[in-house]
Amino acid sequence: MWLEDVWLRYRRRGPWVLRGTTVHLAPGEAVVVLGRNGVGKSTLLQLAAGVLRPTRGRVADRPAVVGWVSERFPADQPFTVGGYLVASARVAGLSRGEADRAVGRWVDRLGLGPFHAVRLSQLSKGTAQKVGLAQALLRPPGLLVLDEPWEGLDADARELVPQVVGEVLADGGSVLVSDHRGETARLPGARGWTVADGTVVERAPSGAGAVAVVELEVPVPQVADTVARLRAEGHHILRVRGHTDPAAATRPETGPPFEVAR
Template identity: 65%
Template sequence: MRLDEVWFRYGRRGPWVLREVAVTAEPGQIVVIEGRNGAGKSTLLQLAAGVLRPGRGAVRDRPPVTGWVPERFPAEQPFTVAQYLAAMARLRGLRAAEATAAVDGWTERLGLAAYRHVKLPALSKGTAQKVGLAQALLRPPGLLILDEPWEGLDGPTRELVPELVAEVAGAGGSVLVSDHRGETARLPDAVRWTVADGRVSVTVPAASPMCVVELAVPVAAAADAVAALRAAGHQVLRVRQREAS
């Protein structure tokens, strides 16, 4: 996904919030959005998600499945948690059995099982934020966009967010995430996009020394092993079957 010379302002005569933004999020890349309050971080994320349209330029190559978690989940909706997630699963194109499995899996993993039949307006901010995370992940996203995802979350779920980010990136998705709490320190290998004075500068982390480790696993366990290694942030160079001696 790339922003190609994107400009944006609110209203035809308003000042330009973003100007000449030309950045790319590569598959498998984690990008942290930095900048002072009011610099345009949320605007940048909404442009990437397709929530806003550029005044000039274009957003290109956005993956067909994009997960978007706004800073504040829109909880003023007349649905229970289960009803809302089931409806979102259908909108994501999941079949009935797939939708049920996805909703059950994410409500359990994010600690929402006890809230399945609670209406969204009755949720605390942190619990509503978990619902926002769940709906974004019901179908594996090619692009995951998180605007202040740690806000209001309990300790265990805050610890889980970097794991979720690593899983999406390990599966080849791009992840954009902003934060003002200092939680993005948990993503040390992320590329940094800094928003200042309407422009975006890019900082790539220095490459750390690499080594190659060969692992031997049973053939039946190979796919799970590869998935686990990628989810942990490791690069899998190749998979080969050893000839019998």
């Protein structure tokens, strides 16, 4: 799939969210999209998935089957989990029997069995995200687009996401994923696109090239924000001293320096 000289703005004479973007995603490749909040990561993913159309330029060679998982599943719908997934499978072109089998498989893998008859509007955010992930996988996607897929998921579901990505890649599909939690460290070898100032810059695959380790010391109240910003800019947080979860490191302890590798 190609994005060829793609420009996008949301209204006429409005600011350009993306400018002159040309990138390529080949079959069997995974790309991690990085960047600070509000720079256009979700816009880029929606263009790739076909949710948005470019203002200028074009998206070429998009696979026929695209699995799309938005950052927040639209749960305000009058359906049960089972009814929604079966309807999604039928819209995707599966027969009733195929739809039932596909829904059963992903309901089991994602632990959605207890919620089969629950209305979408009654789900927690994490459970709703599982439904969104399931609907994206009912047909094997040639392109899987995941916008912050780990957000709100429990530990077991977070572990499943890299497995799913690996399965899509093994079948010759492509995966495009954004992440601000640092979870994409579990996708070794993935390429990276960094979005900043309306442009997209390619970075080396994870694990490639020289790596520098830098130790920083910041005031305790700023730890969580600093970690989030560094991750968004493409850095890998090795550790935060005295804390097991850097993203939640806000307790008032003395001197919490941490190491960060580019």
